[in-house]
Amino acid sequence: MSFLGGPECSTAGNPLSQFAKHTQDDKSLQRDRVVNGGPQGSAGGFRSAPNHAPQDEMMNGFLQQNGRLPDMPLEAMNPQLRLDHPAQAVHLRANSTSPTWANEFQRNPQAAMESAFKVPQGTHFGPEDYAKFQQMTQVGPSRSSPMPQGMAYPGPMMGTGMMSGMGNVGMGYGMRGMYGSPMYQQPQQQQPAAAQSMDKGKGKLVELDDNKWEEQFAQIALEDQQAREDEQNKAMEPELNKLDEQILQSETNEFGDFESIWRGIQSEKNAATEQLNEDEWVNRFNDENWQNGFGWGENNYRITGEPQVENYLFEEDNLFKDTPNPFDEGMRIMEQGGNLSLAALAFEAAAQKDPTHVEAWVQLGAAQAQNEKETAAIRALEQAKSLDPNNPGALMTLAVSYTNEGYDSTAYRTLERWLSVKYPSIISPADLSPAADLGFTDRQQLHDKVSNLFIKAANLSPGGEQMDPDVQVGLGVLFYGAEEYEKAVDCFGAALQSTEQGASNQRSQVHLLWNRMGATLANSGKSEEAIAAYERALTLRPNFVRARYNLGVSCINMGCQQEAASHLLAALDMHKSVEKEGRDKAREILGDLSDSQLDAMTTQNCSTNLYDTLRRVFMQMGRRDLADKVVAGVDPAVFRGDIDF
């Protein structure tokens, strides 16, 4: 039998004939082990089985096709291999089989000796071995360390037989594989070249005049700074260009909302980079995201740090377009707890009539948020904010929406700004945290900073009638974002207390507080209490779509899928009923139109969240048929046969 591989005419009668073929292929483990440059950088158990390297040597040696084993008599490997019990393998190896093996070993002990590590004879895997290994296995260049390849292969280095079992093999021969940690480290390739441009341009000798040295020094420092900035600007260019490319590419995907590009933000960004001061530069360079290129570093926020917000999409053919004062209509509907989609339409009309009407945008955003149309809400509120960056209503509602959507750092910054408007003594608008892509730890720090500010504000009026419920709400939102739900519950509770006793315009917000309380309870696993809170909200405002959605979610968590579906469908029905009413009106005005034509008119902003959740409920109920029917704009009535609502 030939262990040297090569083409086999017949594999029958040759139990180990295919051995060479397999084992020559997959050396990945050894490669990884030897080079230790793989992603799993640490010396781990994965590579620490020390006994095996010598065997691999042997195995490789024997399997080498180019016949570099002249001293290895073939007769030694005959088909009648003794089937040794694994535990005895070593013993047998030592004494029996081919004596030439042992000779080989004796003849070449020096390789065993030459080792940086003091290991017993024959146990190491030194540089020469690696060189040989490389030669034999022709490891690809990308994996190889630059090791000298001087030695010709003299034969197997370690004496134990390759036939031996895995576990104990080295022991008998005195081979105690010692090296737990691999000896070859590939240079870490992550340290960016960019870091070097941080060099502060030392080594510039200048003569300083005795009198004017301060001036000169300042001048030099300025020049240095300028040079540095220019350098850093240049270094930034490719990164920015790449960023632009990435943004352009994602432009074509099918997802709207935050995934699409707001060109205004882009040009703003370009302008802003030119004005960045040194601190910003330092921050950016220290931020791993910038240093390591796209895709590396913790939580790449390059694309998703700040939400990309599109312009608000108005419904076509608004019922209220000819109403003289749609804003007042909208306010009336809200105060009376009417249908939120209707209220939204009224505010849309108001905003379309006068796009500078900040309050119209604010109310539109608030209505859509309660209507469980978060994206629309955010767009409207951002519009309000662009008209009036310090509008407290817009800021608070935006902070809540961003928290819901997972844009934590944006939410925190928005709350900070809100505080600077209402409590400039605690934080001045000039001291606001800069907008920047934040890694995970930086977000924590920002969160803690803003929370402390809010606590300071809360302490200004510790209790009773003076307590500012909005501060409590802000604090509650902050705790909610950090998953400190107990504290959040306390805050919302305090806000509830003071609001219920407060002025009437505050009382109109109570249902919001009950919903927030419920959401917080739900997140801390208190489903039943959450449901009670939602029901309080719904009692005050039966048309509160968001609360009804939340109720559905709590039902899912309690395993009541059927009931959950019922709540979700009821919520969708509230959207649809206005659409239907609008449809009738539209028919009056525009004449006979097909349902699909009307559908196109009334589904600009639909609640993907409601649809997605409903679909998931149906899947969990095992009703794939129902799940497939859930598409954006579907009429809930379609499901009446299966679900009561």
Place this chain on the structure above:
Amino acid sequence: MPNIVVVGAGVSGLTTAYLLSKDKANTITIVAKHMPGDYDIQYASPWAGANVLPMATASNSRWERRTWPQLKRLALEVPEAGIHLQKARVLRRTKDLEKLKTGVYSFDGLFMENPWYKSLFDDFRELSPSELPAEMASGCEFGSLCINTMLYLPWLVGQCRANGVVFKRGVLMHISEAASLSHAGVKADIIINTTGLMASKLGGVMDENVVPVRGQVVVVRNEAPYMLTKSGTDDADDEVCYVMTRANGGGTILGGTYQKGNWESQPDPNQALRIMRRVVEMMPEITNGKGVDGFDIVRHGVGLRPYRNGGVRIEKEKIDGTWVVHNYGHAGWGYQGSFGCAEGVAELVSEILNKPKL
């Protein structure tokens, strides 16, 4: 539109992605170092048999219990999935009975007398004494199935593709990197961790409970008339004996070894010979009485089963601000628990996505 990134393309990752992709709202990206078609020691799935021989204890039987009907349906209705029905015989040696009672092996559930899984197979029966070889105390037979992994894994890829899943090659240092690897270009909502053995090395996970259980096999052209395994061997405690013929010309797998903590990637010729001898002893008809010499060998192989002390990990965890759902540590039952575990993941995904709104 929930955005999900699955890390790892073994049977667990592919099945999980497949299941999640049935909900059209989900945007799914699979990122993996190895993909079907690769043979690598870090990528266990191709090396598996694979078949259904339930090995869980009754209390942990959920995963295998839920998977069996799915695989059976594929065997019956989807020939291109590369699965065929095969009878299985499980023999219990007299000398192992005591050990089995004390729970020495991790695949003990398989050799239990009066096992929980007998209700899964309507043709389950205990073998009569005349059907038992000398050293066997008892044994059972039931209609099971055998999976040709080299056809099944690509089939799963195809099913994922049909549902819009995108595949990307990638190597991660830290699990949180997956958050930025969604093909949609936005941060992922959920990361699914199906990294198997590599969960012990992946930043952010570093699960020390995960260890390899080395399995050496011989792949031959000979065919076995049915699948056969016995509760132990005389050669060593960590050497086992099983045989199964894969569907659609996938060859016959002769096994094997069950060496916990052993990372060796290269087949051991001695072990190979012992494996072949054991199978031929247990099933002489496989080489028509010619003994070991009658084997027509395709190749030898070694796979490292991703074993986890404490059992499989299916749970959700927030790591560096992103939700991660773990699904790793399936040891030697990855295929036969794949659908059940994927369902468990889907439940956790729903829990994460169904969040209340402030």
